[in-house]
Structure formats: C-alpha cells, structure tokens
Amino acid sequence: MTEITYLSAQELAEKVSEAMYADDLASQHLGITLDEIGPGTATMSMLVTDVMLNGHKTCHGGYIFTLADTAFAFACNACNQNTVAGAAQINYLKAVPNGTRMIAKAVEINRTKRTGLYDISVTDQDGNLVASFRGNSHTIKGQRIPGLEAKEEEK
Amino acid sequence: MTEITYLSAQELAEKVSEAMYADDLASQHLGITLDEIGPGTATMSMLVTDVMLNGHKTCHGGYIFTLADTAFAFACNACNQNTVAGAAQINYLKAVPNGTRMIAKAVEINRTKRTGLYDISVTDQDGNLVASFRGNSHTIKGQRIPGLEAKEEEK
Amino acid sequence: MTEITYLSAQELAEKVSEAMYADDLASQHLGITLDEIGPGTATMSMLVTDVMLNGHKTCHGGYIFTLADTAFAFACNACNQNTVAGAAQINYLKAVPNGTRMIAKAVEINRTKRTGLYDISVTDQDGNLVASFRGNSHTIKGQRIPGLEAKEEEK
Amino acid sequence: MTEITYLSAQELAEKVSEAMYADDLASQHLGITLDEIGPGTATMSMLVTDVMLNGHKTCHGGYIFTLADTAFAFACNACNQNTVAGAAQINYLKAVPNGTRMIAKAVEINRTKRTGLYDISVTDQDGNLVASFRGNSHTIKGQRIPGLEAKEEEK
Numbered sequence: 001m002t003e004i005t006y007l008s009a010q011e012l013a014e015k016v017s018e019a020m021y022a023d024d025l026a027s028q029h030l031g032i033t034l035d036e037i038g039p040g041t042a043t044m045s046m047l048v049t050d051v052m053l054n055g056h057k058t059c060h061g062g063y064i065f066t067l068a069d070t071a072f073a074f075a076c077n078a079c080n081q082n083t084v085a086g087a088a089q090i091n092y093l094k095a096v097p098n099g100t101r102m103i104a105k106a107v108e109i110n111r112t113k114r115t116g117l118y119d120i121s122v123t124d125q126d127g128n129l130v131a132s133f134r135g136n137s138h139t140i141k142g143q144r145i146p147g148l149e150a151k152e153e154e155k
Numbered sequence: 156m157t158e159i160t161y162l163s164a165q166e167l168a169e170k171v172s173e174a175m176y177a178d179d180l181a182s183q184h185l186g187i188t189l190d191e192i193g194p195g196t197a198t199m200s201m202l203v204t205d206v207m208l209n210g211h212k213t214c215h216g217g218y219i220f221t222l223a224d225t226a227f228a229f230a231c232n233a234c235n236q237n238t239v240a241g242a243a244q245i246n247y248l249k250a251v252p253n254g255t256r257m258i259a260k261a262v263e264i265n266r267t268k269r270t271g272l273y274d275i276s277v278t279d280q281d282g283n284l285v286a287s288f289r290g291n292s293h294t295i296k297g298q299r300i301p302g303l304e305a306k307e308e309e310k
Numbered sequence: 311m312t313e314i315t316y317l318s319a320q321e322l323a324e325k326v327s328e329a330m331y332a333d334d335l336a337s338q339h340l341g342i343t344l345d346e347i348g349p350g351t352a353t354m355s356m357l358v359t360d361v362m363l364n365g366h367k368t369c370h371g372g373y374i375f376t377l378a379d380t381a382f383a384f385a386c387n388a389c390n391q392n393t394v395a396g397a398a399q400i401n402y403l404k405a406v407p408n409g410t411r412m413i414a415k416a417v418e419i420n421r422t423k424r425t426g427l428y429d430i431s432v433t434d435q436d437g438n439l440v441a442s443f444r445g446n447s448h449t450i451k452g453q454r455i456p457g458l459e460a461k462e463e464e465k
Numbered sequence: 466m467t468e469i470t471y472l473s474a475q476e477l478a479e480k481v482s483e484a485m486y487a488d489d490l491a492s493q494h495l496g497i498t499l500d501e502i503g504p505g506t507a508t509m510s511m512l513v514t515d516v517m518l519n520g521h522k523t524c525h526g527g528y529i530f531t532l533a534d535t536a537f538a539f540a541c542n543a544c545n546q547n548t549v550a551g552a553a554q555i556n557y558l559k560a561v562p563n564g565t566r567m568i569a570k571a572v573e574i575n576r577t578k579r580t581g582l583y584d585i586s587v588t589d590q591d592g593n594l595v596a597s598f599r600g601n602s603h604t605i606k607g608q609r610i611p612g613l614e615a616k617e618e619e620k
Contacts, residue, residue, distance in 0.1 A: 063181070241580065336517055373531070
C-alpha cells in the first residue's frame with residue numbers, strides 16, 4: 001500500500017508538472033516551456049517557427065490550440081488526480097505571425113469530483129489576446145505521482 | 156482586371172486545394188495527406204508518431220485537433236473564396252495510440268455569404284470515431300487563385 | 311431488490327420518454343411535443359408564439375436552444391440510465407419568424423459508460439436548417455424507471 | 466439623412482438597452498430584469514418558477530441558457546451597432562432549484578468590426594456559479610437607435 005506524503009498544494013503542483021513535462025514528448029518537441037504552475041493554474045509558452053505556418057504564412061490554428069491544450073492539461077492535473085480533456089473550444093481572435101512567442105495562461109473556473117472547466121487565454125509577447133480557449137476535463141482513476149496529496153487546508 | 160475562368164465546382168476544389176497544400180508548410184511538415192477533396196468537403200490523414208505523444212503515451216489532443224482543423228480549412232476554402240476559421244470545438248472520444256493513421260473527414264453543414272459551419276469526424280484506420288470536431292468559418296476578401304470561379308449550375 | 315424487466319430498446323425508449331414527458335412541466339408549458347423516440351434518438355417540435363419573440367421580432371435564441379436541449383435530454387435518457395447535460399453548443403443559422411413550427415431531431419454520435427455526445431438539428435416546417443446544436447451528457451446514478459432494461463441484443 | 470448625436474458610452478448603453486428591453490417580449494414575459502448595463506457589459510436576473518422545471522424538478526437548462534443569452538444580447542448591442550448571436554456554448558455546473566434568483570453577468574472578451582466574443586457567468590443569489598456561457602456575435606447593418614453614437618474618447 002502506498003504511503004501518503006502531504007505537500008502544500010503549490011509544492012504538489014510543482015512536483016506533478018515536473019513529472020508530466022519529463023514524460024511529454026509532444027510538448028518538449030514543440031519547444032513549449034512551463035513558465036508558471038500552481039493549483040489549477042499553468043502558464044506555458046511557445047515560439048512560432050517556420051514549420052508551424054499555414055498557407056496564409058501565419059501560425060496554423062492547430063499549433064495555437066496545441067499550446068492552449070497543453071496549459072489546460074498541466075493546470076487540470078496539478079492536483080495529482082489523473083485528469084483528461086473531454087472537450088475543448090477555441091476562438092481565434094488575431095492571426096499570429098512567424099517568430100511570435102505565444103503565452104497560454106490556464107485558470108480553473110470550476111472543479112467537481114468528476115469534471116472541471118478551465119479557461120485558457122493565449123496572448124502574444126506584447127499581451128495582445130490572440131485566442132481564447134475553454135476546456136472540459138474528466139477525472140479518471142489514479143494519481144500522476146502515487147502517494148502525493150495536498151494538505152487538507154490547501155485543497 | 157482579372158479575367159474569369161469557369162470550372163466545375165469539383166475541378167475548382169481540386170485546383171484550390173493543390174495550391175493551398177503547396178503553400179502549407181505546417182501540413183507538409185506533419186505528414187498530413189490530402190486524400191479527397193470536393194466542394195465543401197475534404198478528407199485528410201496523418202500518422203501518429205513519437206513526437207506527437209503526450210505523457211499518457213497517446214496522441215496529444217493538439218495533434219488530433221490540428222488534423223481536423225486542416226481538413227476544415229481545406230473544405231471551407233474549396234470554393235476559392237478566402238475563408239478563415241473563427242472558432243472550433245472538439246470532443247475527444249477515444250485515446251489514440253502511437254502508429255495510428257488518423258483520418259479526418261470534413262463536411263459542410265451550412266454556408267452563407269459570410270459564415271460557414273463544418274463538421275469533421277476523426278477516425279482511426281479501423282473506422283473507430285476518435286474525435287468529433289465542429290468549425291465556424293468566416294469569409295474574408297480575396298480568392299485563393301484569382302480569377303477562378305465555379306460555373307453557376309455547380310455552385 | 312428491484313426485479314428486472316427486459317424490453318426491446320425501442321419499447322424501453324418509449325416507456326422512459328412517456329414517464330419523462332409526464333414529469334416535465336417546462337416542456338409541457340412550452341407546448342413542446344414528442345413526435346418520435348428511439349434508442350438514442352428523439353424528435354420534438356414547438357410552435358413559435360408571441361411571447362417567444364425578441365426585439366428583432368424573431369424567435370429568441372433561448373427558445374430555439376430550449377427545444378434542442380429538450381430533444382437532447384429525451385435522446386440521452388432513452389436507455390433508462392439517468393443522464394444529465396454537462397455542456398451544449400448552438401450555432402444559429404437562420405432567424406425564425408413568429409408562427410414557425412420548429413422541429414428538433416437528436417441523434418447519438420457517441421456513448422460510453424460515463425459520457426455521451428449528441429447532435430441536434432433544428433429545422434423549420436419546410437425543412438430549412440435554422441440551428442445546429444451539440445450536447446455533451448454525463449451518466450449519473452439511477453434509472454428513470456427502476457428495474458427496466460433493454461434486452462442484451464438490443465443494447 | 467440622420468443627424469448624429471454623441472453620448473458617452475455609458476449613456477449610449479443605457480439608451481440602447483432601454484429601447485431593446487421595451488421591444489423584447491420574450492425577456493419581459495420571463496420576468497427577466499435588466500439590473501446593470503455598460504459598454505459591452507450587462508447584468509440581468511430571473512426567478513426560477515414552476516413552469517421552468519424539468520423532470521428532475523430543477524430548472525430546465527434551456528431557461529438558464531435563455532437568461533445568459535439575453536445578457537449576452539444586451540451586452541453586445543450596447544454600442545448601438547446592431548449585433549446578433551452567431552453561436553453560443555454553455556457549461557452546466559450546478560442544478561438550480563425552484564425559487565432561485567439567477568443572475569447573469571456578461572462581459573466583452575473581444576470585439577472587432579465584424580465579430581465579438583462575450584463571457585457570461587450565471588450565479589444563484591448566494592453567488593454560486595451555476596453555469597458558464599460563452600457567446601460569439603456578428604455585427605450586422607444598422608443601429609438600434611439611428612443617429613446615436615459614442616463620443617470618440619469613449620469608444
């Protein structure tokens with residue numbers, strides 16, 4: 001039986017996100033960096049490169065989505081309860097040129113035992129909103145790091 | 156002034172998609188292939204590779220989205236009127252393992268002068284639905300290939 | 311302990327929807343009728359009346375949504391497993407004038423033990439698509455009519 | 466030709482919303498009240514009554530949506546440029562019992578010449594979030610009150 005270690009919610013988020021990032025080939029390969037993590041929140045960024053450009057010579061919407069989706073995943077797993085995306089919606093607000101550093105900030109809107117709702121804003125390096133993303137998560141069985149939990153008062 | 160050449164809607168879709176694909180570095184880089192194109196429809200596929208895997212060792216949702224978004228873009232531009240994605244929504248239905256060939260089929264649900272609605276289903280090579288995507292498009296100024304139009308009876 | 315009675319999936323859908331409708335004051339009050347029901351499907355209709363008109367003198371989007379949402383609820387509960395809406399999305403395609411009979415057809419896109427995805431099209435009496443709705447459902451505990459189940463081969 | 470009168474953005478929002486409400490039979494009939502209005506924002510509320518209850522004896526999702534959709538409409542028209550809903554998405558977070566006063570607050574996330582994005586939160590009278598709504602708007606021709614505009618510095 002796994003012994004339980006209690007951490008602050010912030011420490012837990014840091015441990016979990018570190019372990020997640022180490023396993024996440026997709027994020028590493030895209031050069032996505034984890035800039036900030038907290039209980040239910042994550043800030044991640046990515047540089048738009050040549051191979052991300054569509055026929056309009058701006059960033060393919062799929063890569064904007066991918067960055068937001070990654071921040072969503074880190075935010076909704078930060079409590080160490082395994083959680084997966086069920087659905088997501090994106091609104092594209094501004095074309096993103098090559099060379100832009102995009103920053104995705106995820107915040108938790110709601111969380112129940114089984115489901116969660118997160119908002120992710122994607123801005124460029126000058127703070128202009130380029131996309132707005134909303135994600136629905138489902139809690140599944142298991143913990144990212146077995147045996148780690150947040151102290152009661154911190155949950 | 157541009158002289159207008161009239162093609163069948165099918166021929167027009169083929170010409171436009173060929174030109175789009177040639178310019179679309181992102182799709183080429185991901186190994187996305189254009190398998191079928193028609194007026195308001197597109198079928199595109201992509202092989203899931205190592206660099207697309209998330210921490211669960213299944214395809215990162217961002218890549219499933221990107222394939223669907225690409226089929227959406229090709230379908231909504233097939234009439235040669237420049238069209239961009241305004242919003243999109245995805246429901247993830249099944250985890251996608253490494254090595255899967257994902258197939259996205261886009262169909263037009265509605266199209267007006269200014270907006271369009273498209274449904275894109277993503278299946279694996281065995282026909283299992285792995286994600287369902289819905290995209291909203293906006294018509295903008297200009298044509299992909301200036302001077303090409305569909306014959307009236309074909310619009 | 312409840313004794314289990316087995317019905318065909320169609321008979322089960324009919325029993326469940328009859329019981330649901332009898333309890334559903336909102337649908338009755340709006341004059342929504344249940345026109346067809348089946349396993350995972352429902353067709354319901356509603357007449358647009360004066361009190362449903364917005365400032366443009368067309369049907370308030372909320373009533374179009376409500377009709378679609380109702381068909382969604384009947385379709386996703388037809389298997390007698392208690393199911394609730396988790397999220398829904400609507401695209402408005404055409405303004406709906408006073409006096410229109412709107413018809414909502416719900417079909418099941420996907421269903422797992424815990425979640426479901428349904429598409430609902432709303433047309434006018436002439437078959438024109440006026441709105442397209444997509445709903446996500448969550449299965450909860452309990453049955454609408456305790457003890458009724460579909461025969462295995464019909465599930 | 467219409468003579469142009471310039472108001473502050475706040476005064477304009479008040480004039481427009483007053484005119485909208487006077488014409489909006491649906492909102493009046495449902496007992497929806499306009500509690501606050503501003504440039505791109507609106508707060509509206511509604512009491513859940515018997516006829517709004519579904520078979521679970523909680524508020525039919527359609528009525529929660531309708532309240533949110535109404536606040537969305539008032540917020541996106543507050544600038545006196547005719548604007549209609551193109552799409553909307555709702556996440557249901559909490560069942561709403563009979564007798565609840567629901568409060569919808571709409572805020573503008575983004576607005577361009579042709580499109581807008583709004584977030585609407587719906588809470589109960591105790592401030593608990595019961596639903597989260599996101600709406601996409603399209604600007605159309607015409608003004609709600611011809612000849613009224615916001616002063617430049619207020620836009």
